[in-house]
Amino acid sequence: MPELSAITSAFGDALTLHSIMVILGGVLLGYLVGVIPGLNRSVAIAIAIPLTFYMSAYAAIAFLIGLSKGTAAGSAVSAILLNTPGEPSSAATCLDGYPMASNGQPRKALKVGLLASVIGDLLSTLLLIVVVIPFASIALKFGPYELAAILIFALVFIAGMAGGSFLKGMAAGGMGVILGTVGLDPETGAMRFTFGYAELMEGVPILPLVIGTLALSEMFVQLEAYRRNKGGHSIHLANNPNDDLTFKEFKSTLPTIFKSTGVGAFVGALPGLGPSVGSFMAYGLAKRGAKDPDSFGKGNPNGIAAAEAADNAVIPASYIPLFGLGIPGSVSAALLVGAFMIHGIQVGPLMLRDHPQMLFTIFAGMIVASLIMLAIGWYGLRLFAKVTDVPQNIVIPVVIFLCLAGIQVQGYGTFGLLTVFGFAIFGYFLKKHDYSFVTFLVAFIVTPMLEMNLRQAVILSGGEISILLQRPIALVFVVATALLVIHLLWSSYRQYRQRRQTTA
Amino acid sequence: MTPKTQLQRRNVWSGIGVALVAGWLLIWLIPRYGGSGMAFGMHPQRLATLGAWVMLACAATLAVVSFIRLKQQHAPLFQSIPLGALWYQVWPFLYVLLFIILAAYLPLTWLAPFIIGCLLALLGEHRWYVLLGASAIPTAALYLLTVHLMRIGVV
Structure with a gap:
């Protein structure tokens, strides 16, 4: 367990002016991105990574975490005022947020959303800190057998739980694994899929990959959607004296906020599920447990509180498998791994051993980010309400330019621009055909670790599979993976049978 | 034409596409460019090959299952693109x-x-x-x- 001095020192580092300014910049940028419909967290992080190249490792991560948190809170603004969620996970917020805003209470709806977001985020961050340190301490004792088995289980789990078809998820995972093997083989020194390009020797560069597949491809999808939907009209904040949140009203939402935070934290800790599942699950539970379920969908503040608390609780909780095991459970966690890699830090339980001070400072920075989020959201309501008016036809060209500029500034040159373009086509295919993007990205990120552990396990065992009998944890995960595959295939088959019976 | 039918049709074609890419990887690309040399335990090509087999198996199954569903709905496999x-x-x-x-x-x-x-x-x-x-x-x-x-x- 960490010493008290380490914790106080971490808070000291996180509370320096430089640190606060970096986090403030991240949260503010995230808020703005979250408010603008069509720009999501992944796009924001992908195009922000180049900005963090010249920051220190802690500043870069704090900036990106602040950005991630800011987008989650900011997306509620467009959901409430525009009925268009800034993030897919805020779709549940629209259900009660927009009717409440339409009924002349936009400020109240925004404040409920903000407070629920901050409380959900803060409590989930505290849970992350409490859980991850003992978790990582145990994980440090794992050998290559256990780590390889856990990584394979996590990939199958994410493919099954990330939504859509399990088969498509697994296929996307396969693509990620293949791309993850590009570059110099660490054992033999053999060149794999480099085709003579020195740029590929260290593997597929992560920046063109994430900018192409996440940001640029998303802009192509948005351009296509822009033809059909040219944007809606935002509700403006008026000076209505009845449109403010009283303490009594806020107090009445607290039980819902606490319950929904629990749901969000649970969903977030499981790799692959994502904030949309968390927010809709929490909304459903709040509606079912309410005394007046009929008022949901018509502007009930508990509906907004449930969706926002869960949505924001998912993000810090999704870092539990990341810091505990080195497994990114979501796209934003996978992007953080990329940022850590750029700064030469291996994220996972080893951070507890090699960079404990940085780990604690990041946690302290996360708490600071939650508080900054409250301040920015509270005092910037009017500004953010205006930002929802920014039309998409301005946002899309600027983001396309930022994608290209981000690559060029890093000195990748024409090779980088062509790589980003290739990955944009690839990402467009994944999105249009609903192949799980998170499985692809997680598989790409964890493949070097998986390969190293698999290789060590094969060498240590001498090819004897019976060695697993002496490694009960690894055996449990191998069996769990097999059972999971059978369960997912069986449930797909059962759904198919049910559909056939319904149509017959 | 229901969205479900369109999804099945898209699944057939994307499944065929991914399966063909996986086949090409297994037959041509990985053996030539996947790396070679003496290795203890695991060959440099092993993981990429495994990934390609997973892609092939899943995409082929997806294409076949979606094709069967499409036929059960008596929906055409081809649709003209505007x-x-x-x-x-x-x-x-x-x-x-x-x-x-x-x-x-x-x-x-x-x-x-x-x-x-x-x-x-x-x-x-x-x-x-x-x-x-x-x-x-x-x-x-x-x-x-x-x-x-x-x-x-x-x-």
Whole structure:
């Protein structure tokens, strides 16, 4: 367990002016991105990574975490005022947020959303800190057998739980694994899929990959959607004296906020599920447990509180498998791994051993980010309400330019621009055909670790599979993976049978 | 034509596409470019091969299952694609590709106002001050960032 001095020192580092300014910049940028419909967290992080190249490792991560948190809170603004969620996970917020805003209470709806977001985020961050340190301490004792088995289980789990078809998820995972093997083989020194390009020797560069597949491809999808939907009209904040949140009203939402935070934290800790599942699950539970379920969908503040608390609780909780095991459970966690890699830090339980001070400072920075989020959201309501008016036809060209500029500034040159373009086509295919993007990205990120552990396990065992009998944890995960595959295939088959019976 | 049928049709074609790519990887690309040499325990090609087999098995199953469902619904496998919609999907890619090619010869700071401004105009924006502001501000930001990076010796 960490010493008290380490914790106080971490808070000291996180509370320096430089640190606060970096986090403030991240949260503010995230808020703005979250408010603008069509720009999501992944796009924001992908195009922000180049900005963090010249920051220190802690500043870069704090900036990106602040950005991630800011987008989650900011997306509620467009959901409430525009009925268009800034993030897919805020779709549940629209259900009660927009009717409440339409009924002349936009400020109240925004404040409920903000407070629920901050409380959900803060409590989930505290849970992350409490859980991850003992978790990582145990994980440090794992050998290559256990780590390889856990990584394979996590990939199958994410493919099954990330939504859509399990088969498509697994296929996307396969693509990620293949791309993850590009570059110099660490054992033999053999060149794999480099085709003579020195740029590929260290593997597929992560920046063109994430900018192409996440940001640029998303802009192509948005351009296509822009033809059909040219944007809606935002509700403006008026000076209505009845449109403010009283303490009594806020107090009445607290039980819902606490319950929904629990749901969000649970969903977030499981790799692959994502904030949309968390927010809709929490909304459903709040509606079912309410005394007046009929008022949901018509502007009930508990509906907004449930969706926002869960949505924001998912993000810090999704870092539990990341810091505990080195497994990114979501796209934003996978992007953080990329940022850590750029700064030469291996994220996972080893951070507890090699960079404990940085780990604690990041946690302290996360708490600071939650508080900054409250301040920015509270005092910037009017500004953010205006930002929802920014039309998409301005946002899309600027983001396309930022994608290209981000690559060029890093000195990748024409090779980088062509790589980003290739990955944009690839990402467009994944999105249009609903192949799980998170499985692809997680598989790409964890493949070097998986390969190293698999290789060590094969060498240590001498090819004897019976060695697993002496490694009960690894055996449990191998069996769990097999059972999971059978369960997912069986449930797909059962759904198919049910559909056939319904149509017959 | 229900969205379900369209999804099945898309699954058939994407499944066939992914399976063909996986086959090509297994037959041609991985054996030639997947790495070679003596290895203890695991060959350099092993994981990529495993990934390609997973892709092949899943994509082929997806294609077959979706094909069977499509046939049960008596829906055709082929559907004509409206050329207008296809063009609307393709032109943004060509637009970006054009500027990437130009970026091989000209600095991005010169191209930046045109990348943003032309696309804005194509998307129906005709107010000159919006065109000017949206093009000039990011260009200026890129220019300042590049100058800063050059001064600190990064670029």
